[in-house]
Amino acid sequence: MEKFSEETNKLIDLALQEDIRDGDVTSLYFVPADQTSSAYIYAKADGVLAGVDVALEVFRRVDGEIKIKAVKNDGDSLKYGDHVLEIEGGSRSILTAERTALNFLQRLSGIATNTSKYVALTEGTKAQILDTRKTTPGWRQLEKRAVVAGGGTNHRMGLYDRAMVKDNHIVAQNKIEAMQEAIHQLKKDRPNVEVELEADNLTQVEDFLRMEGVDYILLDNMDNDQMIRAVEMRGKSGPRLEASGGVNLTTVQGIAQTGVDFISVGALTHSAVALDLSLEFAG
Incomplete structure (x- = not known):
């Protein structure tokens, strides 16, 4: 077939x-x-x-x-x-x-x-609802297609199609300079792979905005005021901003109104x- x-x-x-x-x-x-x-x-x-x-x-x-x-x-x-x-x-x-x-x-x-419930609550904003890798083992392709059917957007399919540098990776890497070198090497070896960095605070957002080759910054568990500030810091150009953490049907509308580009929601799949x-x- x-x-x-x-x-x-x-x-x-x-x-x-x-x-x-x-x-x-x-x-x-x-x-x-x-x-x-x-x-x-x-x-x-x-x-x-x-x-x-x-x-x-x-x-x-x-x-x-x-x-x-x-x-x-x-x-x-x-x-x-x-x-x-x-x-x-x-x-x-x-x-x-x-x-x-x-x-x-x-x-x-x-x-x-x-998914459609989350999408409906973001109407009138620029935010797109993203899925995650929190899928039923073996069902990922089908479940991500179902997210699209509900009006959502697919995040990375797996570990292989986007570099997503989270807090544990950052601790292991330790230095911004080393991270920048790693990004340059990845872009050289795999030019089609995008890079996303997870920021736990606005100081990290500021550091990441100065780096080259960063396609997305994930705003992890930030409150709405912090996300508004991150959007202001990014300005009209630069990495796209993704909100993550604490997202549910009660909070998603307020998060969308901060001006972020994406909101990732593990509950789309793991709690459906x-x-x-x-x-x-x-x-």
């Missing part, structure tokens, strides 16, 4: 294997082999949809003869009762694929829904509640 990465393909196969193994014994023994049905997946709560293509693929891998139609797409808003997918085919196959398809849809739609979706047979 070209539409999915190798990691996602493996994840779908693993999810089906762990559920089915050597057969769905309930369907095999209690549902006639020649029985066909129509079914649909629908929303039992308001939210934002994500994971449609993965759910479609689950049904297809269980039975290539199943006919399935996506009524809604990733990023669409859902109201209670809205149909998401409509399915026709062997009753056994529909029942066998049901839980795995729903697991993907519910988890990813929960992330999209959670699955959206309530269900499969019902028609008729």
